[in-house]
Amino acid sequence: MSPVTLLILLPFVGILAILLTPSKYAFAWRLWAQLFSGLAALASLFVFFGFHPGAAGYQMVQRLEWNSELGLAFHVGVDGLNVGLLLATALVGFAAVWVSDEIEKYTKLFYVLLLTMIGGALGAFASLDLFFVYFFNEFALLPTFLMIGIWGRGDQKNFATFQITLYLSLGALVALVGLVCLYALSGANTLDVLVLGAWLKEHPLPAGLQTLIFGLLLFGFGTLVGLFPFHSWAPLGYGVAPTATAMMHAGILKKVGLFVLLRGAFPLLPLGVQNWTGVLAVLCLGNLLYCGWVAMRQKDLNLLLGNSSLAHMGFVFLALASTTVIGITGAVLVMVAHAFLAALEFALSGYLYRRTGTLEMLMLGGAFRQMPFIGAALIAALMAGCGVPGFANFAGELTVMFGVWSVMPWHVVIAAWGGLVIGGIYMLRAIRKVAHGEVGKVLEGKPDVVGLARVPYVVLLLALVFFGVAPGVLVDRIRPSAERVVSLATAGASKTGAAGHASVLNPTSAPAH
Amino acid sequence: MDPISHTAVASSNAQDLAWVVLLFPLISAASIPLGVGRSRALTHAMAIGAVATGFVLSVSLFLLFGFTKGGIHATPLPWLSVGGLKLQIGLTVDTLSTLMLMVVTGISTLVHVFSTRYMDGDRDYPRYFASLGLFTFSMLGIVLSDNLVQTFIFWELVGVTSYLLVGFWHEKPSAADAAKKAFLTNRIGDFGFILGIILVWSAAGTVQFTDLAAKFHTDPRLLGGLTSLAGVLIFLGAMGKSAQVPLHVWLPDAMEGPTPVSALIHAATMVAAGVYMLCRVFFLLDLPAAWPGFLATLGGPSALGIIAWVGGITSLLAGLIAIQQNDIKRILAYSTLSQLGYMVMAVGCAGPDAAMFHLTTHACFKALLFLGAGSVIAGCHHEQDIWQMGGLWKRMPTTSICFAIGTAALCGLPIVTSGFYSKDAIFASALAADRPVLFAVGVLVAGLTTLYMARLYLVAFLGEPRSESAGHAHESGTPMTLPLVILALPSVTLGWLPIGSFLKEMSFGGGHPHYPDSITDILFDPFNHSPLGAVLGLGLIVFGGFVAVSLYWNATVDPLPKTLGWVSTALRSRLFFDAIFDRVVVPIHDAIAALFGLIDRWLLQGLVVRGGSGAVDLVGRGLRLVQTGNIQTYGFLFVIGVAVLVILALK
Amino acid sequence: MPVLTDLLFYAFAGLALLFGLLCVANPFSRNPITSAMFLVLTIVSLAGLFILLHAFFLAAVQVLVYAGAVMVLFLFVIMLLDLRQSEERQIRILTIGTGALAVAAIAGILIRAVIAAKPLASSPGLAGETKALGRLLFTQYLLPFEVMSLLLLVGMVGVILLSKKETE
């Protein structure tokens, strides 16, 4: 059995263990969840470091025929696109389970749902059959709604649940229509990316159809990611979600949409890519600038973090729009980095909320004095969020900017402004209000996290710093896949378009690659 | 391509000691939160040990490699490599970097020692030394960097660590605000810097300094019409770090940090990083002017010209503002701005050697002044207003003497201070670059410098005590006075070394370096070499000193506000730069944010989501009438439905 | 003899319908116990019809299980809940009307379908042998038969769980 299959199975085994444990041994539910998410984290480390960097193609592949009539197969494997994301999923899942000791009611259901999310996300990233990617993604999304609805907080809970369900269901629906079109119209009778890719090379779809399907996939999955202007579900949704849910969703599930675009849409529909990147290039500015400015406006820490995570997604969309090797590599780097970062941010804000009952930034303050560990981690996380070197986000965003320049220099200017200056403004304002200043009333006498409870925060911070100091570890793994995606996505494109674009600012036009 | 075995093979090379210099402060800083911080003695022993070792190694590195042209490179580590983007962390060991290395580690060591007493009793003592170590690490990273991206990485880290240090007393709102302001202002500069780096990379395909220098040497027009733009963008980064107008507003506020921090960051290192970086990439700035599109037809100035003017304006404005400040640290802050303006101006006048010379001497005497101010502040129970001091020379003799030496060096007193020589090199470069206006500005600022420094010294140290705390002032012990004494030495002697000429020969490819050969030649070099600057400067120093003495000898209040009127008010308000930032730049961003916030709230969440949900809700309310909840009604409807279906089916 | 069975058919059918009517819509009493008693009679009449159709085993089961066990259960619950007075409310014309309408529709459709259907060859040949039925149950339908026993077990457990007093 491939280690990837084992990795996907572990959370589900955990679910089974929890379900079979009677309520007399209620304490064991959490232990089971911790055990199996921890095992999954170990397995993911094994997969990540067992992966041969620099080698093209998929590794640790396993294929189980499921329904040959419909062309469906459980087909998993890792390549550069998902190896980092699998690691991030398992580690974030582990941290999410660990911080969930705040849950007091229906704990059994909670851990079952949380492990479902983890297992679903792992399955979605590992699957090479787009049907299974979608299936696992839905599997992970459903608990999100339930968890927000049941364990959510604040007086806007119902509206937030409603909004997030509406947006995500509609987005998933549009994406499904796109996938069904791809399945039905390609004639390959499968959604397995390997088979379908080979088939479409021989029998390419007409340009109109490619454009249509790519558009459906882009907006469907884009909504799941929070592509401007379909983003307003995200901040509020994270604002009311229980900590672990916000961590898993903002950190991991959001990346599935981007991942499907890279796994399926870009390599399979090159003509669609070329017709849509212009639109995507405009929309990503919405994420980069608009969401950044909206974040400046927020008074609630979680809303600010939600908007900032949308702004980070702008870098990924920008890189996708550029379709360059460096850009795509940077995009995957940003995705992995942001997975850790978003999880860390929401874990910290979740802790603050748990202790104070509010995330109103005016009421907080002095967290660094009152809770040195949480305060320091918060400062580190917010610093990472505005692109400080030493954290993985910086490496990713820098790579994206380098990669996009040859195609869209003006976009890089805006991205740099959004990331460096606007990002700096709201993140530092948040630090100023929450971590610095005199100790706020709501914080007085509230304890810091101690002992083993620090584990999840430390794990996430270490991951951020590791990939920030040594991004090459990840980049060497991503590179061959990024090259493959770009060569497929730009197949048959006239290079004049890109060059003409570059000449706007760069008359010499000698992009170095 | 196995980096580890490479490192292992190369580790016997002496230049790899640079890695030790770089990493020691990081290791000590990291060990403090991991347990060392539990013991105060261990904390500062570890921190001081790390930087002191760094200093010793720096000196040996300088002696080993400082005399090699072009320098040597320590084994680089690959950082990130994809497509045409190959980034690595490498170390340059050459004259420029080893000189700067000595400055940074030397002053950092003294500041560490000084801090053991100054910060004694602070509850966050370990955090202080950890931050200091991190800062030193970041600064050394810039100094040793061998490529633009690495410079940018450590550039940002310096920003962050200075943020931590300025905001060290984070509970104090003013300190927290100042730290935020410093970071954000720097960010605007960094924005230009990174774009400049990307621009250069996209044309040259590399970010290594040596490769870039070679490429631009063979083809100065590599960047085409963007040559000057690239230079200006990179300079924008330096404007942020080296606090050039209009991005200077953060520096005076940053005085909210602990005073030793100001000595390290705002005198010797961080603010000097901008100048150092400009010297590093001087070959990029020194290209013939070329602008894109319509700017070319207007005949835009060269990048160096812009740099020179920004530097000149900064030195003048800062010098003026300093005259009317009353906080001892703020006076020093504006004086730093003014001197940084000098250095930047020197770079702009094609004299990076002069800029580095002045940077070196300035680092010593400005650190001396800041540490002296720290000693005064500690002695006067945290009183910072010079009008509340007075008569300190009796109670704090060591500090007073050292401070006097620093003041003299800053003013550029001939022969006996280092400032004289380095300042004169700047005047000379301005003349050599044929920029008489800037030369005039430089000389005028020399007079202003004497005026405000003499004012500071006369008011704070001489005369009678004007407050309770000044009356009870006292020296604070060896850890604080020793660094002052040590720093006073190079403040006097450093100018006698031909640092500028040496740098010109080694790093900037100067054709005919000029080394004085006898003692008189050394002492009177400026008068021989560039008499106009030396003589005019001397004249203005005397004039400035005279004005100061006549105004402030035994004065109890400042007479200038009365005589100057609104000019004084404007100077006191720091020429309204902060007001402009607070009332124009910030509100613009806030207004856009408010607008978008409203759109998000009312249009997207309101109209679209709530509107959509409202429509669905209305339909739902209609359909709800059907739902009585009575099972028999449902049964009835079901049966009727079945009947209708069957009838339809049977037809 | 054929005449006797014919008469019996009409008798049993008539009784079944009459008792059925009295069970669901007794004009004299709306007491559930009355309804239950009439349901027993209906079931017994149906058992008679089963005998006429030579389904002797089923007739026995019908009486044993339905009239015996099931109806006792009903009575038991009725008495347990003591529901006599709850039926004292007004009869609602609307309910009766809609009910009658629906019933008329369904009945109309059914009877029309029956009449319209082609008659089968009315030569009942197969004897309702209990032996044959048992053979069938234990050979061809063995699995469903066993599953049924499981169902009963599950039902039993479910009933115990449902009717257990909640312990708070």
Add this chain to the structure above:
Amino acid sequence: MTPGIHHYLVVSALLFSLGLFGVLARRNLIVIYMSLELMLNAANLTLVAFSRFNENLNGQVMVFFIITVAAAEVAVGLALIVALYRKRRTADVDDLTSLRF
């Protein structure tokens, strides 16, 4: 007239209708439940009749199963009613409308 399959089917249809009427018109849950049993019996009659006239025992097997299932169903259903009655103190369907949105 000799009763043919038609006769049985008509009787079954009428019984079924009676049961349906009871389900739709009566308000007592238990009576509704009894009416349901009536409908089941009507169906049984149909099956037995077809079994007889088609000369095939499968119909009778089916009836056998129906009776068994019905027994289980009655038990569970009545338990539900008892549980419901304990909570709500009523067995009148007009009072049991809390599933309404």
